[in-house]
Structures are given as structure tokens and as C-alpha cells.
Amino acid sequence: MEISNNLKNISKAFIAAVTISVALSACSKRNDPQSVPATVVSVVNASPNVKELDFIIGGQRWNTDPFKFGTTLDYVGFYPGAFRIGIVERGKNTYLLSKDLVYQASKYYSTFLIDTGTNRSFLTxxxxxxxxxxxxxxxxxxxxxxxxxxxxxxxxxxxxxDLFTNKAYKAVSAFTEVEAGDNVAFEIKDNATKAVLTTVPGTKLEQGKYYTIYAKGYKDKSDTDPLKFGANIYIAKNK
Incomplete structure (x- = not known):
């Protein structure tokens, strides 16, 4: 997993929109003396809030469209190292939340924005x-x-x-194998009562691919509230 030196800094990496397919296509160029191992990161807004945000990394805005609740920013490859990540109100520059992280070479990361108010944080x-x-x-x-x-x-x-049980808030499971299929639906249930809380509609699951499902929102919100309890599913880009 490499990225060539024609991307001189994090700014150019984002301006050039170095997606996972581009970043990882360089894996075949291991004899290129100008290549260096890349780090690859995706970001998800799982913070139940109606505000429109921008996600910042290394001083650059990652997103083009508003970084809203439920938004996933696909994997991007760039030079590894220490970065300050954060969120700001859409179009503004003052951090609402920031954190210094080290993204290491040859690794894939997912960073989630979670919770609200003073409890809002990043989970990587x-x-x-x-x-x-x-x-x-x-x-x-x-x-x-x-x-x-x-x-x-x-x-x-x-x-x-059940695939996974007793997953408390912020718990992250490992990936597990599931039969591929054209219309596979999932249920999220309360661990104590076994009651179904929400359903992930039928999704095509392809063999050899990776899928993340996360519970989001508030259980105490009404069915008409945009911040109500629910779930999202997204797929990792091809390697």
C-alpha cells in the first residue's frame, strides 16, 4: 500500500481526491524508489445533531458536501504521520472539537464522530x-x-x-463472515429484552467485501425526529 511522491503534502492529497482505489493502486509499484507507504482513513458522522459541519484534517477541509449526521467520507490515502483532526460549523474556521492523532503507514482507519454536547468525541x-x-x-x-x-x-x-451480542455504547466488534446475498437484512435488538429496535433494509452483500453497520441516534426520540434511533450500513472500498 503506497502513495507516490507526486503528492507533496496533505493539502494536495485532498485536492487531488486520492480515493482508496488510487491510493492502493500504487501497491503494484513497489519497485518505485519514490514511493512511500500510505495511511488510509475514512470518517463517519455518528453524532446525533442537526448542524451542518466540515471535517478538518491537517488544516484542510475533507468534505465537499456538508458533513451531516449519518454521512460517511470514503477512504482516502495520504502520507502517514501526526495530524490534528476536528470539526467546524459549515464554512467556518473555529474548532468545535479537535484531537491530535497519529495515522500509521500501511494501515486502514475509521474515525467516527460520536455523541453530542460536551460528550462529543472522536472514536478511531x-x-x-x-x-x-x-x-x-x-x-x-x-x-x-x-x-x-x-x-x-x-x-x-x-x-x-445472533452475529454479535451485548455490545455496549462505543463497543466495536471484529469483522465476521456472513453469507453473501442479493437481499440480506439485519436486525438490531435490545440485549436484555431481545426486542427488535430497528431493521437495516435488505442490502446486497458481495463476497470478499467488508461492511460496517452502526447503531445511531437516540432511543427516546419519536419516529418523526431526524435524530431518532436507527442504523446505517456502508461498504469499504475495494482493495
Whole structure:
């Protein structure tokens, strides 16, 4: 996983929109003496808030469209190192929240903006995307990012066995294998009562690919509230 020296700094990396496919295509150029190992990062807004934000890394705005609740910014590859990440109100420059992080070479990361108010923070995890190319199954992981949720269960709808159980707030599962299919739905359930709290609609799961499902929003909000409890699913870009 490498990125060539024609990207001199983090600004050019974002201006050039170095997506995962571009960053990782350089993996085949290992004999290029000007290549260096890349770090690859995606960012998700799981903070239940109606404000429109911008996500900042290394002094640069990552997003083009507003970084709203439920938004996922796809993997981008750039030079590894220490960066200040943060959020600002849309179009402004004053940090509402910032944090200094070190993104290491040859690793994939997901950084989640979680919670609200004085509890708002960043949660960063390393993504292990190392399944064999011959895998006939998809891989799924689950995060409980609902601030007021009790421990949760994730299950394939209609399945006989739960995928993950007793996932408290901020808990992050490992990826696990799931049968690929054209219309696979998931249920998120309360760990204590087993009641179904929300359903992730049928999604095409492709073999060898990785999917993240996360619980979001507030359980105490009404069904018409945009910040109500729910779930999102997104796919990691191809390696």
C-alpha cells in the first residue's frame, strides 16, 4: 500500500481526491524508489445533531458536501504521520472539537464522530481488511454508537444465530463472515429484552467485501425526529 511522491503534502492529497482505489493502486509499484507507504482513513458522522459541519484534517477541509449526521467520507490515502483532526460549523474556521492523532503507514482507519454536547468525541479504530481474495463470504462488523442505547445485538434477519451480542455504547466488534446475498437484512435488538429496535433494509452483500453497520441516534426520540434511533450500513472500498 503506497502513495507516490507526486503528492507533496496533505493539502494536495485532498485536492487531488486520492480515493482508496488510487491510493492502493500504487501497491503494484513497489519497485518505485519514490514511493512511500500510505495511511488510509475514512470518517463517519455518528453524532446525533442537526448542524451542518466540515471535517478538518491537517488544516484542510475533507468534505465537499456538508458533513451531516449519518454521512460517511470514503477512504482516502495520504502520507502517514501526526495530524490534528476536528470539526467546524459549515464554512467556518473555529474548532468545535479537535484531537491530535497519529495515522500509521500501511494501515486502514475509521474515525467516527460520536455523541453530542460536551460528550462529543472522536472514536478511531484500525480496520483489518485482510480476508483472502478467494473468500466466498462477505464480512460484517457492528458498532453501538447510540448514546442512550443499552447493550445491543446484531442479527441477520431470519437467521438462527445472533452475529454479535451485548455490545455496549462505543463497543466495536471484529469483522465476521456472513453469507453473501442479493437481499440480506439485519436486525438490531435490545440485549436484555431481545426486542427488535430497528431493521437495516435488505442490502446486497458481495463476497470478499467488508461492511460496517452502526447503531445511531437516540432511543427516546419519536419516529418523526431526524435524530431518532436507527442504523446505517456502508461498504469499504475495494482493495
Amino acid at each position: 479504530v484500525i480496520d483489518n481488511l485482510d480476508s483472502p481474495a478467494t473468500s466466498t463470504k462477505a464480512r460484517v462488523r457492528f458498532l453501538n454508537l447510540s448514546p442512550d442505547a443499552s447493550p445491543l445485538i446484531l442479527a441477520v434477519k431470519g437467521g438462527t444465530t
